[in-house]
Structures are given as structure tokens and as C-alpha cells.
Amino acid sequence: MIVGLYNYWIVVILMMIGFYIVIAQGNLIKKIAGLIIFQTSVFIFYISIGKVDGATAPILADQFSQYSNPLPHVLILTAIVVGIATTALGLALIVRIKEAYGSIEEDEIQEKDNQEC
Amino acid sequence: MLAHLPVLQVIVPLLAAPSCLIIKRPVLVWMFTLMVSGAAFLISIALLQQVLASGTISYEMGGWAPPWGIEYRIDELNAILLLIISAISTVVLLAAQTSITAEISEDRHTIFYALYLLSLAGMLGIVSTGDAFNVFVFLEISSLSAYAMIAMGQGRRALWASYQYLIMGTIGATFILISIGLMYQMTGTLNMADLADRLPQVANTKTVLVAFAFFIVGVCLKLALFPLHMWLPNAYSYAPSIVTAFFAATSTKVALYLLIRFTFSVFGYSFSFTTLPLQELFLGLGLLGIFIASAAAIYQTNLKHLFAYSSVAQIGYMIVGFSVGTSAGLMATLLHVFNHALIKGALFLALGAVMYRVNSVQLNDFKGLARQMPLTMAAIVVGGLSLIGVPLTVGFVSKWYLVMAVLDNGWWPVAVLILLGSLLAIVYVWKIVEVAYFIDPEPGTPQVSEAPMALLVPVWLLVAGNIYFGIDTRLGVQMAQSAAQSLFGGSP
């Protein structure tokens, strides 16, 4: 039971690690890193559910009768692209934040905002 | 051509977005964007007519039949949302060029419009599609462009607000992605209609419950349901005024659409409302949202902040209507979606006009503004009255139906709470009126003149909508009614 579903365990552990980093870390870049881990765990989840034991990639050939489901893999290609876009945008924002605030630590930014008003 | 309207609705703004980069000259880009949004508006009207005349439209993307191909499916609910989004977008765009010249440096105008169109395409896509994974993709298209647009706001706070929104939004979207994955795992399909067929057979599994939970949390993040609303006030306050007006009127509504679509059409009424304590949960959160967010709004000195908190409170009203779990309640929610789009569109655009002249929306800078910008302030007053729910405005109509729906269930205390909630709205709206009308400007503040026509016309178009649909309620009521009834088609 536990070993058989090892792929889910990996997914859940990665997800929790990523989520924890997003919440607990004050450094903006680390937060983004956490977000990437969080998203990656979902990618792995999609990929693993499409894989059929003992089956091969869905390329038609005479010697194979069992194929993995390619649809989740294709879907997750899209999600990966979205993830990259999110990461890029997040990092770009961090660059601008660093320019504007002179810091990429959450608490310092918050403090500077509070001082203003 | 007519048969392809569902896809044109999305593809026109989607393809127009990169075209902006080719045109380059800001004024031309603006006119082009306006044209595209206008076209989307016309398409949405045509779609609504088709739906009302001949029922649900199903469009097979690329000729692949569902459930294998991607289906675009337009019923009454989608058609209304499409109409609201494209109409508000068009009106807001009328004001865009004037407003952003004051708030965004000129070399970024072209990019701004491209992002705007992407965001519009994303929202229209979420609403049109009948495919669960497509929802995620369009959600991210609209969100990513939203983050970028918010970051274009003046001052460094816009960057920070955008970053926070990015983190929260991505978490929400990823939750939805997980939910879709789990659903696919259980049913092997992504088509919503197909999912609705197959989910009941596996409804008792833990996997489906988890999928549902992930979906609800994800979508509530996106729709800024209290207490998941933290990202919204800052994002709305520091974004360029045009963006705020557009998003306040549409983006949370799209998330609400997803909530309705998935709970009613995909998971089904009986699963959503009987298997889980969704009703109690949403009723409680909705009411808490109304009171806490309204109370927070009272203490704001930045008017964009104030109305952003008020938006969170208004979402509370919609969620209360949703939690009633009857056709009448759902109708009240849909009606409020429509009406709130008009109210908040008008209010935030008017704030944009103030921003244009005064370059601030701090309450202190509103002193005596009623004399200097009478038409703009009158618009804020009418919008505020509508927010309170004074008769002859749209706000009254939705409140009327909401209370009726609640009374239908015999929830008298809830009806009282809803009305008490409007009292809080009086307080924060009147705070503004008092400052603008009855306090003289501080000596030394420069005299400003009325906002330019390019801003006043769209503002007053929306204000007129507030009054017109508050008096002639047939259109809104009929649309909301037929959509609510169609959602309740098969279930009790």
C-alpha cells in the first residue's frame, strides 16, 4: 500500500516542502523557488498518473500492445510553460522590487511601506 | 461565420494581443484595442441572442467531437458573463487612453494594451470553454497578464502588491490544477459535461472529495472570499486606475462563475450541497466577509483601498446568495454579479478621473472636490448609493432578490444581517460625500478642473447603467432567472 503508491508520497512530500517554503521564507527569491517546487510536485503527479506499469510510450509499433496515456503528459507540457512564465514574471518583479526598495526581504519591504504612511 | 462565434469570442482578442506590438503607435493601438473589445462585445450580444433563442451552443474546436476534442459550450450563464466582461471592458477602454497617459509612461502603452487584451481573452476563455484543463490555461493567461499590468501602477507599492498577488494567485491556480488532475484520474475525461456524467459514479471516493476541496479553496483564493482576500485590496489600490476598474468589475466575477459552474454543473448540486457542509461554510464566511470587510472599509483613507474592501464585502453578498442553494438564491447572486460589475466599474473609473486630475485618491485630497469636479463626484455619489442599495439603483434590485431568496428559506436572521450590512456601506460612502461636499479645500491646494470628456463619458455610461437597470430591471432579472433555472434544470 505504502510502497505501491510511492509516487503519490513523493508528490505530497514535495508539495508540502514547496508550500512550506512559500509561506515560511521571507526572501522573495526563496518564495519563488518554493512555488516552483510546489508546482513541480503537481507536474510529477500528472506525469505519474499517465504512466501505465509495463507500458511504453505511445508510439505505434508491432511489438508493443500497452501504451501509457499521453494526454496528462501533453497537458503538463502546457502547465510547465505556464510555470516558467510565472517564474520569469516573478523574478522580473523581484528585480524591480530590489531596485525600488533596495531589499528582497519581505519584512524589510513591509517595514518600508509602513514607514511611508 | 455565425457558427464560429464561440471561438471567435476568445480568439479575436487573443490574436489581437500580439498584433498590438506590430502597430506600436500608442493611439493607434488604443483604437485597435477598443475595436477588438467592441467586436468581442458584439459577439457576446449575438451569442446571448443565439442562446436565448435556441438553447445551449456547443462548439467543437477544430472539428474534434467532445469528449476527445475541446468543446466550447455556451449556455445562459456563460452568455451573461461574456456579455458583462466584454461590455465592461469596452466601456473601460473608452477611458483608457486618457487615464493611462497620466499614470503610465508612454513607451509602455503598447505593452499595456497587449496585456489588457490577453487578460480579456483569458477571462472570456475561462467562461467560454467546456474543458476543465482549458480553464486552467486561460486562468493563467488572464492572471499572468494581470500581475504584469498591476506592476505597471505608480510607485513601488504596485510591484509589491503584484508580487503578493502572483504568489497567492499561483497557489490558487495550482490548487485548481491539482483538482483537475484528480478528477481526470477518476474519470478519464476533462470535458465538463462528460465529467458531470461520470463523477456521480465515483462520488463516494476520497479522491473526488479531495478534488472538490482543492477546487473550492483554489477558486475561493481567486475570488477573494473572506478570509482569502488578503491579496485583493493592495492589488486593486496600486494598479493603474483603468486596470482596477476593469478587474474590480470582472475578475472576481469570473472566479465566481467557476465556482458556480463546477459546484452546480460538474460536481452537481446534490454532491456539492449534501455531501459537504458547503452551505453552512459559505453562509458563515459570506456573512463574516460582509461585516469584517465593510468594517475595514470604514477605516480606510485611500479610496481605492476603501472600495476594494467594499468589493470583498460585496463578494460576501454573492456567496450568501450562492449558499442559499436554491434557484432564487443563485439568481440573486447572478443578478448581483451583473449589478456589482456596473457599480464598481463606475466607482473605480470615477476614481480614475480623480486620479487623473488630483493624482491622489487619499480621502484628504477630496476636500471640496465636489465644487471642482461636480460631475465626477456626482458619479461617485450615485455609485455609492447603488452600493448601499437605495431604490431605483441596481444595488437595490439585487438586495431585494437576495433578501427574498433568504426569506424563502425562512432565514430571517440572515435577512436582518444582510440589511445591517448595508448600513456599514452607508458609513463608508457617506464619509466620502461629507469630505467632498461639506469640507472646504485646504488653503494652498491647487484648483483642479472637471475631468476631461474622455473620462466623464464612460463613467456616466456606467452610472446611467446603474440607474437604467435599477428602473427597467427586466433584462437583468430575466437573464439571471433563466440562467439560474437552467443550472437547476435536472436537480431539485
Added chain:
Amino acid sequence: MTFSLETMLQLTIFLPLAAVFGILAFRRNPNLREAVSMISSLVVLYFVVQLYTGLKDGEVITVDWLQILPGLQLSFTIEPLGMIFALIASFLWPVTTLYSIGYMRHHHEENQTRFYLCFAIAIGCVMGIAFAGNLFTLFIFYEMLTLSTYPLVTHAGTEKARQGGRVYLGILLSTSIAFFLLAILGTWFVAGTLDFTAGGVFGPDINMTVVSIILALFIFGIGKAAIMPFHRWLPAAMVAPTPVSALLHAVAVVKAGVFTVMKVCVYIFGIDLLDVLPSTQGLLYLAGATVLLSSVVAMRQDNLKARLAYSTVSQLGYITIGALLASSIGVVGGSMQIAMHAFGKITLFFCAGAILVATHKSNISQMQGLGRQMPITMAAFFIASLSIIGVPPAGGTWSKWYLLMGSLDAQQWAIVAVLLISSLLNIVYLLPIPFRAFFPKHDAAPVDNTLKEAPLASLSALCITAVACLVLFFYPQPLYDLATAILDTTGGAIP
């Protein structure tokens, strides 16, 4: 030029609103601006009188506008109670305009255009309330009245005025949205209609508890009727210029409140149902308590306008009592009280304003011996006081008489006692003012005896209303006929 009665009904509502544009157009020329106000007020009065003759001839005058929500129309219809209210308001509008011309100019008030403008809107709203054919229409105009009078209350623009305005708007809007609207929704939910119907809208098989709660919601929700504890707005609104206090807070706004209470009691509940509802009794006592308590508070006020304000709260309680007595004589007394109190109280306010303009005095303690300087004003004050107290030869006698009869008829001994005690209190807080003005105490500071009356326009206005108080005593018949016709469900001509 002849109009059909239906057209005239609509014109009485539209004309004041249309006058807004005239007032705006002539904002640079005070004479023309005031002429517009005056002429439109007279035309409205003419129309209302025409409508009155139509009603007397037994005509059914109804106008339906558009349908807002399914089953909810904006519609207007004329019945005797509304007619009383409309007649009072339309008669007192030109009189008050006359008064304001003298007052506002002499007192050098600012923003006079805004004043006349909001005034006209308020009158239009009052007409809408008076002729409303259902609760929904009434509610709309009720709210519009609140909003349109708010700028009048805060007219002075000082921090005190804003504070007053905040209380005014806060209480009126909150009660109307939290309670009144809920009561309307409840009525709609239980009865399925909001149309004013003779004998009430609730069917025989209703849940008494629910309907009782609805009644309580109505009584509290109609904040303009100033039932305690929701009376605070009325004294707060006294920061307004005196003509505003006079017309709006002696006539238009407060009367809109009690008129609505009366209308709800008679045409939504019906006095038969009211008689058996468990909550009626408690609310009746509450109204009685309001009458007594506010009389006591009035005695302690030295500021003349504040004293008059609390006196108004108390007198409004009479009308609510009349409605809640659930006897036909009570209704007659209550609706006559609407008229009698209007004329009496507006005269008193006019006098207060006249004193302020002529001598800059606003406290009662300063008014000793004032009768030498302002004999006409103080004489008018005396007549109006008599009317408020309810002794001959002033009109208030009749309404008090019928109210007393009504409470005897309903065997409400406590209320009988309230009415009698309150009359004594009225004497205590009102009569000393004119008395001391003519016969100052010996130790009072000497005053000069030169005649120093208010401007002619204001003076003539207060004379008109004072005379009206007397006329209503000797010639109350038309009013009485209208009041008795309210419960005459058979319809037809009024004798």
C-alpha cells in the same frame, strides 16, 4: 389650459422637480430664482386643490408608471389621507418660500441656490409620498426625501452642522434600510402584495407572531415618525436654517413619517387586524412614553428651536397613538392632528426664525419682554401655542378632542392619562414664552421698546399660518370630512 386629473397628479410630483432646472438656470439672479420657486409652488397648490375637488366628486384617480420588479409598480393613487397630507404640504410650500425670501436674505445665508433647489426636490418627494399607490413607491420617495433634505440640514457647513447631518442621515437611513425595508420585504413575503388596500392586505390565515414583528419593524423603521429611541435625528436636524426646520421638520419630513405610519396602519394592516395583533398594545405604550418623555425633555431646553424640536417629537407621538388605537375615531383624530400640528408648529418655527433674524436671540431666557419689540410675532406665537396645546380658539382643539375620544372608545385608560398629562406639560413648556414676552419678570433686564419686527415677507408668512390655526378651529369641516372618509371603504363622493 385644462389637464386631466391624472396628468395633474403627475405634474404635482414633476413640477417641483422641474423647478430645479429653473432655479439652476437663474442661480445668478436671486429675484428670478425665487420667482420660479414661488410660481411653481403656487401652481402645485392649484393642482392639488383641483385634485381635491376631483376626489370630493368621487373620481378615482390612479396613475401607473413602469414596473420595476415583477408585481412591483411605481404607481400613484389618491385617497383622503394622502389628500390631507398633500394639501398641507402644497399650501405651506408657497408660505414657507415667502418666509425664506425674507429670512435667507436678511440672515445673509450662503448657498441659497442649493437651498431652494433641495427644497423643491423635497416637496416633489413629499407629493410622491402623499400620492403613492403602494408601499414600494412610498419607500422610494421616502428615501429620496431623506437624501434631498440632507444638504439642507448641513446647510451651514460648520462642523456642528456636519455632525447634525451625520446623525440625521445616519438614523433615518439606517432605520429605513434595516427595519422599514425588512418590514416591506416581510409584507411582500407574507401577503404577496404591497398595494395600499382598504382594510389591509393580510389575509385571514396568517401567522400572528410574524405579522406582529412586521408591525414593530414598521413602527421603528419609519424613523421619520421619531418614535423613541429613534428620535435623536430631529433635535440634531435643528442646526439647519429656520425655514428648513419649519417646513421640513415641522411639516414635510416628520409628517411624511407619521403619514407613513398612518397609511401602513390603515391600508396595510387595517384597523381590524391591528386591534387583535399582540404587539399593538406595547407599541401604543411606547408611543405614549415618547409623548411624555419628550415633553419632559422639552421643558428643560432653553434653546427655543430645541424646545420646539422635542415638542415635535412629542406631538408626533400623538399621531402614532391615533394610528395604533385601532379605532376609527383614533384615525380621524390622528389624521386631523397631522394638519393641526403642521400649522401650529410651522408658525412656532417661523416665530423662532423671526426672533433670530430681528434680534439674534435663540434662547428662551433672553426673550423676556420681547413682546414690546415684536408684538405681532409673539401674538402669532401665542395662537400657535394654543393650537399645539389644544385649547380653543385654535384648530388643535379638534384633533386632541378626537384623539381623546378615540382612546376612551378603545378603553385605553393609560393613553387617556398620557393625553391629559401631556396637555398640561404642553402648557408648561409653551405658554410661558409668549407670557414672559409680554409680561417680563420684574427683575428682568430692561429692553428697549422700539418696534423691531422681522422682514415683511417673513412676518406675513407667519401671520398667514397663525390665522390658519384659527380658521381651522372655526371651519374644520372639510378636514373632518376627509379624515372620516379615510375609513369609509365604500368609496364614492365625500360629503
